Amino acid sequence: xxxxxxxxxxxxxxxxxxxxxxxxxxxxxxxxxxxxxxxxxxxxxxxxxxxxxxxxxxxxxxxxxxxxxxxxxxxxxxxxxxxxxxxxxxxxxxxxxxxxxxxxxxxxxxxxxxxxxxxxxxxxxxxxxxxxxxxxxxxxxxxxxxxxxxxxxxxxxxxxxxxxxxxxxxxxxxxxxxxxxxxxxxxxxxxxxxxxxxxxxxxxxxxxxxxxxxxxxxxxxxxxxxxxxxxxxxxxxxxxxxxxxxxxxxxxxxxxxxxxxxxxxxxxxxxxxxxxxxxxxxxxxxxxxxxxxxxxxxxxxxxxxxxxxxxxxxxxxxxxxxxxxxxxxxxxxxxxxxxxxxxxxxxxxx
Amino acid sequence: xxxxxxxxxxxxxxxxxxxxxxxxxxxxxxxxxxxxxxxxxxxxxxxxxxxxxxxxxxxxxxxxxxxxxxxxxxxxxxxxxxxxxxxxxxxxxxxxxxxxxxxxxxxxxxxxxxxxxxxxxxxxxxxxxxxxxxxxxxxxxxxxxxxxxxxxxxxxxxxxxxxxxxxxxxxxxxxxxxxxxxxxxxxxxxxxxxxxxxxxxxxxxxxxxxxxxxxxxxxxxxxxxxxxxxxxxxxxxxxxxxxxxxxxxxxxxxxxxxxxxxxxxxxxxxxxxxxxxxxxxxxxxxxxxxxxxxxxxxx
Numbered sequence: 001x002x003x004x005x006x007x008x009x010x011x012x013x014x015x016x017x018x019x020x021x022x023x024x025x026x027x028x029x030x031x032x033x034x035x036x037x038x039x040x041x042x043x044x045x046x047x048x049x050x051x052x053x054x055x056x057x058x059x060x061x062x063x064x065x066x067x068x069x070x071x072x073x074x075x076x077x078x079x080x081x082x083x084x085x086x087x088x089x090x091x092x093x094x095x096x097x098x099x100x101x102x103x104x105x106x107x108x109x110x111x112x113x114x115x116x117x118x119x120x121x122x123x124x125x126x127x128x129x130x131x132x133x134x135x136x137x138x139x140x141x142x143x144x145x146x147x148x149x150x151x152x153x154x155x156x157x158x159x160x161x162x163x164x165x166x167x168x169x170x171x172x173x174x175x176x177x178x179x180x181x182x183x184x185x186x187x188x189x190x191x192x193x194x195x196x197x198x199x200x201x202x203x204x205x206x207x208x209x210x211x212x213x214x215x216x217x218x219x220x221x222x223x224x225x226x227x228x229x230x231x232x233x234x235x236x237x238x239x240x241x242x243x244x245x246x247x248x249x250x251x252x253x254x255x256x257x258x259x260x261x262x263x264x265x266x267x268x269x270x271x272x273x274x275x276x277x278x279x280x281x282x283x284x285x286x287x288x289x290x291x292x293x294x295x296x297x298x299x300x301x302x303x304x305x306x307x308x309x310x311x312x313x314x315x316x317x318x319x320x321x322x323x324x325x326x327x328x329x330x331x332x333x334x335x336x337x338x339x340x341x342x343x344x345x346x347x348x349x350x
Numbered sequence: 351x352x353x354x355x356x357x358x359x360x361x362x363x364x365x366x367x368x369x370x371x372x373x374x375x376x377x378x379x380x381x382x383x384x385x386x387x388x389x390x391x392x393x394x395x396x397x398x399x400x401x402x403x404x405x406x407x408x409x410x411x412x413x414x415x416x417x418x419x420x421x422x423x424x425x426x427x428x429x430x431x432x433x434x435x436x437x438x439x440x441x442x443x444x445x446x447x448x449x450x451x452x453x454x455x456x457x458x459x460x461x462x463x464x465x466x467x468x469x470x471x472x473x474x475x476x477x478x479x480x481x482x483x484x485x486x487x488x489x490x491x492x493x494x495x496x497x498x499x500x501x502x503x504x505x506x507x508x509x510x511x512x513x514x515x516x517x518x519x520x521x522x523x524x525x526x527x528x529x530x531x532x533x534x535x536x537x538x539x540x541x542x543x544x545x546x547x548x549x550x551x552x553x554x555x556x557x558x559x560x561x562x563x564x565x566x567x568x569x570x571x572x573x574x575x576x577x578x579x580x581x582x583x584x585x586x587x588x589x590x591x592x593x594x595x596x597x598x599x600x601x602x603x604x605x606x607x608x609x610x611x612x613x614x615x616x617x618x619x620x621x622x623x624x625x626x627x628x629x630x631x632x633x634x635x636x637x638x639x640x641x642x643x644x645x646x647x648x649x
Contacts, residue, residue, distance in 0.1 A: 055452045127631065130638050133395060133451045137585060141630035144578070148624035260463060267456065301471060308464030315456045316445050 003333075010279075011189075018182045022175055029174050033246055035289045036181035040188050040239040041262070042269035042281030042288075044232035047192060049267065050275035051201070052228050053208030054128070058139025059236060060263035061123075061146045062116035064256035066237025067244035068156055070112035071164045074104035074245075085157035096165045104165060109180075109241040116237025117230045124226035131211070140259070147257030161251040164244050177246050184242065188235045193278055195231070204228050208276070260304075264311065265292070272314055274323030283322050353616050366494045367611040373500040374570065375607020376507035379600050380562040381580055382587035383511055384555035387518075390593040391531040391551045392447050397458040398438075399584050400577030401465040402431055402556045406563025407572035408473055410480055420480040420568050424506070427560035435556025439549040447548055462577060470574040479571040503569040510561050514554070515596060527551055531594075579626055586626075586633050 017024065021032055041063070049055045075084045078100055087094065096104065127138045151159040167173045195201050206214040207221050215221045244250050265288065273284020291310070295303040318325070326334040357363055381403055388396050409430050410423025438461065446454045487496040518524035530537045530547045538544050566572055587606060591598030609629070614622035 055455075126635055127638075129642070130634060133455060134634055134637070136452060136455055137395070138631050138634045141582060141627040141634075144582075145624045145627035145631070148621070148627065152618075152620050152624070264459070264463075271456075302467065304467035305464050305471075308460040308462070308467070311460030311463070312442055312457050315453050315460070316442060319449075319453060 014282075015186065018186065021178060021182065029178050030246065031293070033174075033178045033181040034243070035286065036178075036185040037239045037243055037246075038265070038269060038289050039185045039282050039285040040181075040235055041266040042273065042285040043185075043188050043192055044236045044239075045266040046270040046275060046277075046281045047195075047232040048225070048228050050270055050277070050280070051196065051208065052204040052225060053211075054132075054225060054229075055136045055267070056139040056229075057136055057259065057263060057267070058141075058143040058146075059232065059266060060143050060257055060259050061139075062120055062233035062236040063240040063243070063262060064146060064150065064252075065119050066112035066116040066240030067250055067256045068112075068150065068162070069115035069237065070108035070241030071162055071244050071250055072156060073108035073111040074101075074165045077104055077107060082155055085155065085162050094165075096168065098168050098170060101165060101167050101171065105180075105245070109238050112241035113234045113237040116240065117234040120229045120233030121226060124229045125222075128225040128229065129222055143257060143259035143263050147253040147259065150252035150257055156252075157250075159252065161249055161255070163249050164247075166248075173245075177242060180242050181239075181246075184235070184238055189278075189282065191235075196278060200224070200227075205276075264307075268311060268314060271319065271321055274321030274325075274327075277321075277323040277327075280321050280323040287322070357615070362494060363615075367615055368608050369494065369496060370500075371608030371611035372604050373496075373504045373607070374610075375604035376504045376600075377562050377565050377569075377603075378580075378583045378587060378606055379603025380507045380511055380565075381559055382584040382591070382599050382603055383514065383596070384558040384562075385581075385584040386588045386591070386593050386599060387527075387558075388551060388555045389588060391527055392443075392548050393451065394443070394447065394454040394458070395451065395585065396552075396555065397455060397581055398462040398465065398577075399555075399559055400580030400582075401462045402435070402559030402577075403563040403566060403580045404469060404572055404574065404577045405434070405465065406431055406560030407478075407480075407567035407576075408469060408563075409560065410564040410567045411473075411478060411572075414480050420564070423480070423567070424510075424561050424564040427564040428557040431560030431563075432553045432557035435553035436549055438556070439552040443552055444545065444548065462581070466574050466577060473574065475574055477571050477573045478567070480567045497569070500569045503565040507562065507565055510558065511596075511600075514558060523547070523550055579623060582626060582630050586630050589633055589637055 022029060025032060045059050072081050075081050079094055084094055127135060130138060156162055203219055203224050206219060211221055247255055250256050269284040269288045270281045272288055274280030295306045299306050381399060385396060385399050388394055406427035409427040410420055413423040413426050414420045442457060446457050487498060518528060526542045526547050529542060530544050534544050583606060587599055587602040590602040610622060613625040617625060
């Protein structure tokens with residue numbers, strides 16, 4: 001079986017399912033929108049966590065920044081934001097017509113991504129010099145501090161949150177956000193697949209494998225880490241912007257900067273699927289999302305207990321993930337191909 | 351910053367804040383002592399630290415509901431948590447002692463969110479406190495009030511810490527724990543059952559946190575989601591003090607307690623938690639800069 005062909009078939013199949021989604025599962029469209037966004041979350045977490053070896057508990061910060069930045073831009077283009085949040089979005093004077101809504105989205109989502117990327121660059125320069133678990137704990141602090149700060153900031157609605165602009169009735173938002181989410185997942189996947197095939201992909205893998213050696217070989221490791229985090233924050237920010245519009249209401253701690261849920265889910269999805277692989281986060285996100293929905297439906301009230309148990313079981317008994325397990329079990333089918341190894345050798349020697 | 355003027359105009363307020371900070375700081379130091387122990391001996395950062403504190407508090411509440419003095423909650427919490435710590439080690443922790451530190455971070459994080467919601471389901475999410483029935487001291491013409499239970503908690507925290515320190519220095523098991531922390535392989539060769547030492551270390555840490563939690567619920571308050579800030583505080587204290595530096599742990603604990611009180615007063619209580627978590631980042635960055643200046647190997 002030609003492996004490249006298999007890859008192409010898998011991508012095409014996913015693409016077809018994604019595009020035909022509204023006809024295949026019309027009743028669950030918003031759940032599937034979230035699934036595509038979760039794939040983005042897992043992929044972007046894996047960019048720093050799996051490929052670069054820097055495990056972050058705080059990527060949810062960029063998710064939240066993107067969410068707020070997008071919503072503030074969408075509103076701010078047409079109305080004063082402070083008045084809008086003070087009215088809890090409920091005032092009848094805040095109406096968005098079709099053109100305003102689309103323009104707001106078209107401007108707001110990129111702004112969300114850019115703001116998140118800027119935040120990542122700034123934070124990264126300060127804390128990405130730390131090694132390993134010190135970085136992990138620092139990001140844990142950032143994630144919670146961000147939620148607490150957002151909950152105290154009146155401009156964006158403080159603890160009572162912010163309502164995203166209400167779309168005009170003529171727009172089928174479920175369909176719109178479904179395709180936006182799908183497009184974002186597709187672009188992210190394509191971009192990362194390309195990134196991992198470049199020299200930069202090898203450079204960040206070198207950081208994961210042996211950072212001191214990489215530094216001794218002349219790599220600017222901290223700079224590479226900052227760039228990596230910035231890229232992942234950009235996509236995360238856009239995902240946050242879409243997610244905010246999808247949930248229609250942004251709560252600072254339960255939706256935007258939810259370190260204990262979304263922040264952990266992205267790590268878990270990447271680990272469950274297989275850290276440091278391209279397909280791992282995609283598979284992990286799909287498996288996890290279904291499990292999570294089951295937990296939240298049938299174990300309401302106990303869902304976090306189940307989730308905690310799941311975390312322990314996955315990291316203790318199954319740290320290599322689904323793809324990692326497949327690679328171990330059937331190396332001839334899922335391990336690195338001959339061409340890939342040769343290409344890696346050629347690049348490494350160049 | 352209106353409150354800053356208040357502090358300058360009424361200097362006695364500083365005394366009040368400082369004292370309040372010292373009382374709670376001793377409890378932070380106690381939990382941090384346990385974290386340093388587990389970290390130093392087993393190379394595990396126990397994220398469930400704060401949840402042990404929270405559990406200790408709830409056990410004390412149960413003791414009190416049974417009609418006993420809350421002071422009995424301290425040994426009760428320590429014993430129950432010791433058993434729980436031992437069980438956790440036997441079921442989960444032993445599998446991750448040698449693993450990458452991120453695995454242990456995540457696994458203990460999983461344990462912590464499990465405990466949070468379990469307690470939430472069992473005891474409800476209310477903020478609770480165990481009334482000790484002790485009164486207040488009034489100092490400086492009633493300008494400064496000191497609740498007696500906080501002073502008692504402060505003294506007891508020191509007593510418990512001292513007892514553990516003596517135990518580590520003098521007892522057979524304590525010596526085995528210190529030997530394992532220095533070099534586990536050599537300890538094994540010399541006939542120390544390191545697995546048992548690890549189990550004891552983790553259980554002692556849990557018991558210590560349980561006792562701290564009993565003090566917290568008597569002098570302050572507790573609810574199911576109170577844990578993470580305690581974990582973060584312990585972590586900060588250990589970083590500031592370094593592993594195996596008891597004096598440093600006490601100083602950092604008391605300092606953190608005081609800093610928090612002042613921050614809460616100046617910035618408003620709603621930002622006190624944000625201050626704790628941002629301070630964590632600041633402390634880590636500071637540590638990074640110190641290491642970089644000394645050109646030390648960054649690990």
